[in-house]
Amino acid sequence: MRPLSAMRRAAHEDAATMVDRLGELVSCESPPGSIPHLRACADLVAGWGEAVLGRPARRVVRDGLPHLLWSARDQRVLLLGHFDTVWPAGTIRQWPFAVTGETATGPGVYDMKAGIVQMFTALGLVADTSRVGVLLTCDEESGSATSRTLIERQALRSGAVLVCEASSPTGGLKVARKGGSVYRLTVRGKAAHAGVEPQRGVNATVEIAHQILAVQALASPSEETSVTPTVLAGGTTTNTVPEAATLAVDVRAWTRDELERVDLGIRRMATRLPEAVLSVGGGINRYPLTPDVALPLLTMAQAAAKDIGLPPPPGAHAPGASDGNFTGALGVPTLDGLGAVGGGAHARGEYVDVRAMPDRAALLAALIEQVLATPT
Incomplete structure (x- = not known):
């Protein structure tokens, strides 16, 4: 296990790479239901995942939609996210990815492509990912009709689900969702x-x-x-x-x-x-994500933050839903909002604070290590 004190430093050494990857992922459009675009985005993301996990993704194709699954035999942790966005094809030509000062903008940058970049950076900091599963779906923005059973099956195999959707604008982790x-x-x-x-x-x-x-x-x-x-x-x-x-x-x-x-x-x-x-x-x-399934993991995340020299993140309540609602409704410990710090989801003003990306990746890595070290 990498010393926790070194995780944050290692994440910051990857800061420039994270921004480059974010630009590449945002520029690879993934509008809802567009199978050719979603396949191309899956190809890109699958390569990143295989590089850090040491195992290829299994493509679970339903109604032509390519979901990416890296399952683990003894799955103590499931990292959950989605690579589809709400933006129609061609949006990137009118609104290209850009970084201005400390802020990145572009279609899907906050919801939730920066979270995917942070996820794979975090996995690169974890010493042993053999008990970590990853599921990235491509129909969350349209209701998760084809991925819901896949999400629920993988959640029930897991000790905890960590959802890499965006945090609150102030960096809060989401312990409740409508x-x-x-x-x-x-x-x-x-x-x-x-x-x-x-x-x-x-x-x-x-x-x-x-x-x-x-x-x-x-x-x-x-x-x-x-x-x-x-x-x-x-x-x-x-x-x-x-x-x-x-x-x-x-x-x-x-x-x-x-x-x-x-x-x-x-x-x-x-x-x-x-x-x-x-x-x-x-x-x-x-159904709602309720605090009873999230608060124990929030406590662990706050301890992990202290271990790597970060302020403990607060818990937040979010009116919007995510795929974490499905896993929480099953009673599986679920913590959401572990992705990017920013705001403006589903609006042309959506943005990400690129300064926070390394720290959020390090926090996720430290939390994964804590969950893996906790006796079952």
Whole structure:
């Protein structure tokens, strides 16, 4: 085992390489669902992983999407992340990777490509990675539909899951995340001529408007539960009573009970217009990540930080969800936010503090060593 006092120094010696790799990874676009782009990004990342782990990645391809898995026989630690971003192909031409002073910007730099660079740097600092597994998926930003079972299977084989998603803007590690649900409400009405005989139609747009108000009423400000209508579509031509309309709904809550309350409320909603028909698709996607599975690992991370001369990172609560929600919901010890320090996820202003990257890599390495040294 490398002396912990030397880990931070070794990470800082790799600082320039980390920034170069970050530029290479950000420039290798990985938009959601674009299989050619995701394959190219997987190729790049797989090479980095093999170099530090000494074993090749297994490509788990589902619906054409290439997830990367380095499993370990006695898997004490699972490092979890994703290499897809929310940005469409071609964004890099309009908004290229750049480093200005101490800040790096570019599509996906914060969520979560800097976390991947830090992850592999950290693994290079760990003396023995034979009990460390790594899983990098490529559909997290679109809901993890093809990777969820893979994530859960690997988590259940592991003593702890360390999620290399971005930290809070102040460097806090995420000990709680809201859970989330996604719904698609579809209304079927009846078409008619909007000017000649609108009374013969059943207006799906009017019905979906009633449903928007009903959905919003399920929110609970006191519980910080949000129920947000998002994408709306309906109608065909301006002179036709719409016979169909759809509405997407995003739900976020801190507790399982709140997600289930909203779920029941949405499924019980009734139509207001005679002859309109409402159907509900979707449901609960991720249950919350709760502090009980994270706080023991936070304590270990704070001790690891002291060992390498860093201030102990605080715990943070994050409204957004991650794949760590899946592992925490299984009761597997899970700590999130071990990736980059920065901000602006999913916005053109997303950024990373490149000064913090070596220290975050060293912190992750020291935490891995602590978990490996803890008796099971």
